[in-house]
Amino acid sequence: MESKQNAKIRIEQLRNQINEHNYYYYVLSEPKISDYEYDMMVNELLKLEKDFPEFFDESSPSVRIGDDRNQQFEEAEHKFTMLSLGNTYSKEDFMEFDQRIKKVLGNDYDYVCELKFDGASISLTYQNGKLIRAVTRGDGTKGDVVTENVKTIKSIPLILRKDDYPELFEIRGEIFMPHSAFDKQNNIRRQEGKPEFANPRNAAAGSLKLLNSAEVARRKLDCYLYYLATDKLPTDSHFDNLLLCKKWGFKISDKTIKTNNINSVFEYLEYWENQRDKLEYDIDGVVIKIDSVKQQKMLGETAKTPRWAIAYKFKAQRAKTKLLSVDFQVGRTGAITPVANLEPVKLAGTTVRRSTLHNADYIKSLDLYYGDYVFVEKAGEIIPQVVGIDKESRDTNAEKVIFPEFCPECGTKLVRNESEANYFCPNENGCNPQIKGKIEHFISRKAMNIVAGEATVDLLFNQGLIKNSADLYDLKFEDIVKLERFAKKSAENLIDSIKKSVNTPFEKVLYALGIRNVGESIAKLLVRHFKNIDNLANATIDELTEINDVGEKIAISIKNFFSDPPNIEILKRLKEKGLQFETIVNEQVINKLNGKSFVVTGNFGTPERRKELENMVEKFGGKLVSSVSAKTDYIVAGDKAGSSKLKKAEEFKIPVINEQDFLKMIE
Ligand code: IVH
Numbered sequence: 193m194e195s196k197q198n199a200k201i202r203i204e205q206l207r208n209q210i211n212e213h214n215y216y217y218y219v220l221s222e223p224k225i226s227d228y229e230y231d232m233m234v235n236e237l238l239k240l241e242k243d244f245p246e247f248f249d250e251s252s253p254s255v256r257i258g259d260d261r262n263q264q265f266e267e268a269e270h271k272f273t274m275l276s277l278g279n280t281y282s283k284e285d286f287m288e289f290d291q292r293i294k295k296v297l298g299n300d301y302d303y304v305c306e307l308k309f310d311g312a313s314i315s316l317t318y319q320n321g322k323l324i325r326a327v328t329r330g331d332g333t334k335g336d337v338v339t340e341n342v343k344t345i346k347s348i349p350l351i352l353r354k355d356d357y358p359e360l361f362e363i364r365g366e367i368f369m370p371h372s373a374f375d376k377q378n379n380i381r382r383q384e385g386k387p388e389f390a391n392p393r394n395a396a397a398g399s400l401k402l403l404n405s406a407e408v409a410r411r412k413l414d415c416y417l418y419y420l421a422t423d424k425l426p427t428d429s430h431f432d433n434l435l436l437c438k439k440w441g442f443k444i445s446d447k448t449i450k451t452n453n454i455n456s457v458f459e460y461l462e463y464w465e466n467q468r469d470k471l472e473y474d475i476d477g478v479v480i481k482i483d484s485v486k487q488q489k490m491l492g493e494t495a496k497t498p499r500w501a502i503a504y505k506f507k508a509q510r511a512k513t514k515l516l517s518v519d520f521q522v523g524r525t526g527a528i529t530p531v532a533n534l535e536p537v538k539l540a541g542t543t544v545r546r547s548t549l550h551n552a553d554y555i556k557s558l559d560l561y562y563g564d565y566v567f568v569e570k571a572g573e574i575i576p577q578v579v580g581i582d583k584e585s586r587d588t589n590a591e592k593v594i595f596p597e598f599c600p601e602c603g604t605k606l607v608r609n610e611s612e613a614n615y616f617c618p619n620e621n622g623c624n625p626q627i628k629g630k631i632e633h634f635i636s637r638k639a640m641n642i643v644a645g646e647a648t649v650d651l652l653f654n655q656g657l658i659k660n661s662a663d664l665y666d667l668k669f670e671d672i673v674k675l676e677r678f679a680k681k682s683a684e685n686l687i688d689s690i691k692k693s694v695n696t697p698f699e700k701v702l703y704a705l706g707i708r709n710v711g712e713s714i715a716k717l718l719v720r721h722f723k724n725i726d727n728l729a730n731a732t733i734d735e736l737t738e739i740n741d742v743g744e745k746i747a748i749s750i751k752n753f754f755s756d757p758p759n760i761e762i763l764k765r766l767k768e769k770g771l772q773f774e775t776i777v778n779e780q781v782i783n784k785l786n787g788k789s790f791v792v793t794g795n796f797g798t799p800e801r802r803k804e805l806e807n808m809v810e811k812f813g814g815k816l817v818s819s820v821s822a823k824t825d826y827i828v829a830g831d832k833a834g835s836s837k838l839k840k841a842e843e844f845k846i847p848v849i850n851e852q853d854f855l856k857m858i859e
Contacts (some may be wrong), residue, residue, distance in 0.1 A: 199244045202608040203252075206237040211351060214447055217349035218414070219443045248719035250854040251322050251350040255343045257409050265336040265401070266800070270315055271362060274329045274342065276496050277479060277503040282708065283458060288478070289502050290454060296491055302483040303444050304431050305460040306448045308503050309416050310474040311368030312397040314342065316417075319360050321352040328400065331788065332496070338400055342367070344409035349441035357440050358422045365417035365442075369396040370472050379801040382647050384636040392474050395554025414500070417442045425722065428485050450483055465506050477505035510569045511852045512582060513537035515562060518549065518593055521602045525708060526617040530555060530595070534568065544568055550612045552595040559583075601625055621758045627660065628653050630706045638712060639704030640693040644686055651675060660758075661704070662765035664690055676734040698724075698772045707761075708749040717741060718750075720810050724774035725763065731753040737747045738789075738817035740806070785814030789823060792816070793837045794830030797852055805854065812858045821845065 217223040217230070237254050241247065278287050293301065315335070317325040326342035329336040342348060347368065369377070369392040377395060389395035399411040412500050417614040420433045427433055431450045436446040449460060461478055468475050482500040491500040514535040521529045530549040535542050547568055549555050558581060560566075565582040598605055599617035601624055606615040612849050617623050620630075635642035642664070652658045657671055667690065673683040696704070702725070703715035710718070721739050722728040728750070736747035753759055767773055790809045796802045805828060809816045817824060820840040827833075827841045827848045841848050849857075850853055 196244065199240050202246050203240050203244070206240070206481055207249070209233060210237065211349070212776050214253060214346050215349070215353065215441055219349075219438075219441060230761060247290065247763055253350065255340075255350070255448040256346055257344070257406065265338060266326065266333050266664050268327050268337045269329070269334045270327060270330075270332070271317075273314065274315060274332045274335070274364065275493060275498055276332065277501055278497045279477075279503050279505050281507065283461075286457070286461075286502070286504060287454075289480075289663075290325055292499070293491065297482075297487055301487055302429075302431075302450050302452045302458055303454075304448060304450050304481045305484045306418055306479045306481065307416075307464060307471075307475045308477040308479045308505070309366035309368055309418075310393045310476040311366040311398055312339075312393070312822055313365050314400075314415065315361050315362050315364050315365060315421075316342070316348065317360070318352065318357065321355065321357060323348065323350050336401065340405040341400055341402065341408040342415075344405055345413045345415050347443040351441075353441040354439050356411075356426070356436070358424065358426070361420060361422035363417050363437060363442065364419040364421060365415050367396050367400055367413050367415045368392060368473050369399065369411065370414055371474075372472065373414075377411060380637075383632065384638070388564055415443060418444050418445070418479075424484055429484050430481060430485060430488070433485075433579055451500075461504055465619040467508065475506075477503050479503050508569045509539055510567055510579075511537045512565055512567055512619050513544070515560065515564045515566050515578075515593075517562065518555075518560075520596055520600045522599060522623060522625040524633055524706070526620060526623065526626050528596075528599070528606060528615040528617065530593075532566070534566070537568065539568060539570055539576060547576050548580050549578060552615060553613060554582075554592055555595060560593040561586055562593060563587050599623060621660075621756075624653075631658060631661055631664070633706045634703075634704045635664070635693075639700055640696050641689075641700075642686075642693050643689040647677075648686070651677065660762050662762045662769070665694075665766070665769040694770045694772075694773060696774050701766075701771050701773065703755070705759075709746045710749065713744065714746060719775055721815060725767075726773075738815075738819065738821075740816060740818045784812040785809065787813060788825035788853075789814060789815040789826055790826050790828055791816050791818065791837060792828045792830075793819050794833030796830040804852065808854075808858060820844070828853075 202789065207616045209661045210230075213223070213225060213230055213233075223230075234254070237252070238257075241252065241254055243348075258826050278289075280289060284325065315327050315329070316323060318329075323339070323343065325337060326339045327337055330336060330767055339641055343350060365519065371392065374392040374395055381388050389398070396413055399408055402408050403410075412567060416436070420430075421435055425433055427438055428619070429450075431448070432442050447464075449456070451457060451460075454556075456478060464478055465473065480502055482491065488498065488500040491498070493499055516535060519531045520531065521531055523529060530551070532547045532549050534545055535548060549558075549560070558566075558578065560578075560581065563586075565585045567577045567582070568579045570576045596606065597616065599619065602617065602619050602622055604617050604619040604623065607618050608615045617626065620626055628646075631653070633644055634640055635644055635649070649658075652675075653665070657667060657691045658664055667681055667687065669687050672678050672686060673680060678686075699712075699719040700715045702719055703710065703712050717739055718728055722731060731750075733744070733747045733751060734740050737744055737752060763773075792802060792809065794802075796805060806816050809828075818852040820827065820837045822844045824841075824844070824846050827837060827846055829838065829850060831846050833848075839849065840846075
């Protein structure tokens, strides 16, 4: 190991170099070194920081890889309200805006024209050149603190480059997911049997609110900044202030222009309306702002929007094409999704061939016939939607699109539960796409993490080598190596990865089983509460719904799963193969609360504190339940504890204790 002094110097050196290269790569898009060299530097830094934790620094570029621990979001107030923008959709509307400006400012003003990025807005606070906080827009006055997630975005500087920045300032911008990252994410989601993101905007906004910042890092978000907010701005020109921001290390769009000519504004509008599909990210319009900060102040603002800026939104892009046929696809969970096959048509730069029709109700509301001419639209969205039909051009003997009654794959009668939009094929264990989907889910990264994809599952299934997840553990090297697409090395890797997966922790195994409605976080809760699979399998609906966040729908899915003989058979085999079906818990800790059940109710200062107390119940071996029953052992009550809960406590003679009493129990 290196000496401490050397390590300190090298860490500093690496941090500076990586910050520098981040700026070249992510902000200027002009990388100076290869990806490989960059990765080597990051790896070296990570190793040194691991060996010398005393040199931890929250602004180190290594924080960008995120953290796998869960976090919770606090709320914070914006020092300057995060205003929205008024919209116009036509040149006439914009002329009216310009007239209103003229009335206040006369003829002497400049406009700044910017792209209107379609993502999630963010406010970043910097103090003494360091990023200290990132807050979402929320309701404009306060939003969620998402600093850890935002730190994973490499184009956002953690430390500024020049030192002529204000001591404290906020800078606003839009976090977005570039098209390449969006396509990649949806590919992964498809492989993992998860619903795809509808568009990059939803993907960006959703990613920002993830509880796991390491996952956010994988989503490859990006951010353009467009508004500096501080008590004393460096110059009177918004345009010049943005140029300074660029020098400090922020990613500022080079598509921004300044002009005093309204025709140039119109040219800008038209240009970007036509060229938007050439960009690597979505825009849904352009924003036009008054450049002078003094003039902005003269114009002022309404409660929600500034009077000195306006958004010119592009019209949704639309095309007309013919409906050729409809596929009714069966997903992993048995849900049937209708997909329209269309005569290929160009729309916003891409060729559209297919479009989802969502569900039976959507088809009904469209009143769709085969051969219809349909309108497909992309409103800042990547996935085009069928939004209407040209009924005039319908053929007189056209046939209506009818949702099938029977599964197109296995012929089983479809069912639809009340309150659900989708039809399902209930033949979980006999319908090929569902069987394959289940295996794909089982092996996915967040489940058993076996290195194989959809194509491998298809191949193994079609060759009759696997019919369920337990069959994977019977696979032999000799069976695989003779298959096309496999060589010695890849066959070895697959067998190896299957073998290794036996050590996957119980919570992931439970998630891997693919019990309907049991996602990653519910699986974690169940494991914490029931400790092993037998306890879970034997739990009654009441016992299941006692857990916070487990409702009746989830409880019923769990009961159904464990009462289905083929599932029980698979579980039996998986157990025999040595998979983990219980948690490894620390006995000493568990004995403190001895399985007693607790209800936590009321306020304990902050919502986070209440969550902490709830976590402690489970951590120290108690059972956390949400409603009071004769079986409840203790009620931990804070301020304004639920009166019906306290009444029941009296009725069942359950001790009501406060936070201090509870802490004594686990001391
Ligand atoms: S300026 C007072 N500039 O559009 C300043 N906003 O529809 C207000 N947006 O909430 C914002 N690109 O999230 C501004 N170049 C840009 C923008 C932009 C996208 C978003 C922003 C805002 C929303 C309003």
